[in-house]
Amino acid sequence: MKDTIRKVLGNLLILTLFFLPVGTFKPNRILNGNDFYSVNIFTFEFFLLALFFISYIINRKNRFLSIIRSLFLILLPVYLIYRIQAFQFIGDYDETIARISLHISAYLTIMGVIILLSTEKYPKIKIFMSLFLVLTAFIFNLFPMLGLSREFINRRETFNAEFFRHLTLAISSLLFAIIPSIFFAYQSTKHEKLREWIMGFINGFQVAPTLSLIALIMIPLSYLGSQFPFLRDLGIKGIGFLPSFIILTLYALLPITSNTYTALKQIEPSIMDSAYALGLNRTQIMFKIQFPLALPLIISGIRIALVQSIGNTILAGLVGGGGLGSIIFLGLSQSAADLILLGSIPVVFMALTSDIIFEVIEEKIKVRMGLSR
Amino acid sequence: MKKMKSIIIVCLSLILFSACTTNIVEEKKPVTIATMLDSEGSVLGQIILQVLNANGIKTIDRINFGTPDILRAALENNEVDLVVDYTGSGQYYHPEDATDTSIWNDPVKGYEFTAELDFEKNNIVWLTPSPANNTESIAVRREFSETNNITDMAQLAAYINAGNEFKLIAASSFVENPMGLLGYEEAYGFKLTNDQIIALSSGNTAEMLKALAEKTNGVNASLVYGTDGALDKLDLVVLDDPKHIPPVYLPAPVIRKEVLDMYPEIETLLKPIFESLTLEVLQNLNAQVAYDGKDAAEVARTYLEENNFIQ
Structure with a gap:
């Protein structure tokens, strides 16, 4: 019962990807920038997300399916952040100054992933792996446009x-x-x-x-x-x-x-x-x-x-x-x-x-x- | 058990002894450089740090040390050796001596007054300041300035007195200061009501400018500091103040006498650099840090190298 509530909550949080902004493009450090949505960055990923939700709704006890699902969840945060920071803004801006920040639905999705992973087998290891991937990618500067990375590299x-x-x-x-x-x-x-x-x-x-x-x-x-x-x-x-x-x-x-x-x-x-x-x-x-x-x-x-x-x-x-x-x-x-x-x-x-x-x-x-x- | 105790006692006395002996042997200590927690603090701190390092003086980096009052207390307590301070701050350090407040509106007099008192009372030396006046002013958006035809304080006072919509965001220290907003109100003959003022407990420029540029809560004027780099980039207009109400704040390196005696060359090293930091130069350097998000150390190095202060 408790698991069902967590599963529903986790899925709802990931669902916010569809209608809340995922990132903000800032032309400089001080001003608030322009928000953008998942439609601006995703194409075939929507198909994967849809499959993911369907697999939850059907809720078949299938080992292969659940492994794929865990893998998807573990990789989702790092991929999402990578895609958000790779967003190309159309317009006039200075590339060395401009930066991208995560917005609400990115955070909610990562939260949803953690909640969903916590309902699976070996929750701690999986959550750790997922966050570790994000951290490693961050330290190896795979998110160069992310505002956080810019500040980190600077100091x-x-x-x-x-x-x-x-x-x-x-x-x-x-x-x-x-x-x-x-x-x-x-x-x-x-x-x-x-x-x-x-x-x-x-x-x-x-x-x-x-x-x-x-x-x-x-x-x-x-x-x-x-x-x-x-x-x-x-x-x-x-x-x-x-x-x-x-x-x-x-x-x-x-x-x-x-x-x-x-x-x-x-x-x-x-x-x-x-x-x-x-x-x-x-x-x-x-x-x-x-x-x-x-x-x-x-x-x-x-x-x-x-x-x-x-x-x-x-x-x-x-x-x-x-x-x-x-x-x-x-x-x-x-x-x-x-x-x-x-x-x-x-x-x-x-x-x-x-x-x-x-x-x-x-x-x-x-x-x-x-x-x- | 007894043996244990005697060992402990010997150890402790050794530690104490060694602590004492290190004080007796006067070696050339590194210079601790500390600045305030803001972008100008980062830039000026890095400039001083790199110049000293390039000339073979060892330094300890405490840049962005803390708030102004903490920084001052640290200097007085010998916790840090070299800080960047502003000449107008003397009014807070020696309030009982400055009976004539008009000296703070004069760049030379204010500097000399503070430097003299600090040297006599605290054995602290103020080195040559930069000519850039980081004073408090009021700024509005360009579009606001043009539609209402406001370029100076007198015009702003007329605008406010006509009952137009107006909201100022400022630090509370400015709002309550007779040399700040109160002085403006008296000199130009206007009066702001409480709901026309948003007072921030900190003098956080970036936050105020952001509110002004983005019209948060209907803000249409903000307290700004002269050397702020974002003024130009955010398309703001600083209103002229022909009566010069707020004090003059020139940034200057401030050093403890003992340390200056140890390294007398610091004075001559920093003098040409601070003299070169005019208002435009400093605005530009600050903008690179606060607005572009560049690394202060790199901004400082580029400036010093371009102007041949270091090789």
């Missing part, structure tokens, strides 16, 4: 540097948050009063807007830096890496602390009692009983913190901390939509990938501990 080096800076900032701030959060959570399980204070403190950070926090923390940091020159030489300054790092660390505290706290509280008292009865001391109980049992939830806390951290790191771009945020804000300041996309798509990918990686780790740990399956 390849900056992009690479900012990409790694983004990753470093997000991951290092997270790693820094893990030990204190577990410590906070462990202390909270022992002293109820302390828990309220800790949680209040950590929640406070979560509620305050990130940007204003970065701005606030700049004041004491620049004061420290200007009063004690040796601190400044160690890198303690109001701007750049450190303030972003501190704020991201503070943000990462909440998910890990609250998950660890819940995990530790969930352990049945009888298990603890038997551990005592067996003669284990406090340290042994902590490392041999409590933490192993709490591990899956702690990992999921780290996962949430990392995904959140990757998103929040964008703001470092405003205070000289670098990262993909600086590309996004440059795009905003120049009103260049392609540049904004160039900054934000990798962030989304980074967040999704780390989410999937941690999900796998979590599952592995659960299986090993006999908690699932």
Whole structure:
């Protein structure tokens, strides 16, 4: 039943190819361009699409048919993008400046493909393959007219540097948050009063807007830096890496602390009692009983913190901390939509990938501990 | 366990010690170049970067570092060494000293005033500015200008006072500034109502120009900056301002004194280049980046090579 809904939705999304614009031709970087439709670029492809829809309507259980269909779906995004960017605009324009952007139905179609692939066998591998093809084609510059490609080629080096800076900032701030959060959570399980204070403190950070926090923390940091020159030489300054790092660390505290706290509280008292009865001391109980049992939830806390951290790191771009945020804000300041996309798509990918990686780790740990399956 | 602790302590002290010694040995540090988050920041930053590199000065690239206030704070905190700033910005850096606001309308006086105060107070040196005035003006579409016969602010004021339809898009800092829109209103005798103004919290030129060129929400006038490259290409007309209300903003390299002492040649290297950057030149360079979408590094290199500033 659920599959039917997804199949219908996926097909409807691909159907938008017929009546919504697939791309925009821009004569230059700033102005909005002319939209064009699939009729402008497709000929025999309509026939293939029609066959594709018919095969869904008939819905025969045929192995050969379903293989062909999967292949069609996997190849559709990369082919569609290739054809859209190869669109020839009739009129006067400068080829070195003109660019083409994807429009709504291209995005909807790719979404539809992903939804349809998710109803098939081995969904993750197929979706990955499909997107991987697009990514490879993009990196090897097979879409030269695409606005996104133009921006990428123009600033390849900056992009690479900012990409790694983004990753470093997000991951290092997270790693820094893990030990204190577990410590906070462990202390909270022992002293109820302390828990309220800790949680209040950590929640406070979560509620305050990130940007204003970065701005606030700049004041004491620049004061420290200007009063004690040796601190400044160690890198303690109001701007750049450190303030972003501190704020991201503070943000990462909440998910890990609250998950660890819940995990530790969930352990049945009888298990603890038997551990005592067996003669284990406090340290042994902590490392041999409590933490192993709490591990899956702690990992999921780290996962949430990392995904959140990757998103929040964008703001470092405003205070000289670098990262993909600086590309996004440059795009905003120049009103260049392609540049904004160039900054934000990798962030989304980074967040999704780390989410999937941690999900796998979590599952592995659960299986090993006999908690699932 | 004890052994472990002593090892950790030795390691930590070593790290601290090494951190201290690196400070004692004064070596020639690379120059950190930072600019604002806009196309002009990219172009001017790249020009400075490439000239310094070509003359054997090591640099660290922090081009498109951040918003103007962040950039200024970074310079004051020694986070960056060399930035591009605008002479008129002195009114925000030293508000208590500038009792006579008319100096900001004079390119030479404003520059000298800011340079002097910054040198005394912050040990920051303003090098020779470019003659291009990146000031704030109001622009309209050519077709609007022709049908209504408007080429200067006085004519615009008459048009508004006649009750015609008018909508201005501008940065909120301009709208609320006595040397901005408020100054215009007083000098030319008109008054815009709140629903005649779209105020953006950021001074995002490209967005304003786009709104004006595409008539978004009925916008028919926009705040523009003098060196913006798209003015010509989008077919816009900048309205004359005979009373010179907004301050003069000349882009200039601004450097910390300590760094300039280390590399005194920077001053003479950048002087002829910035003097060559007239309004037309800068507009052209900016247009190549913002409008054509070319790489700023390449635009800068072509300009420097064509004019024999680097080989």
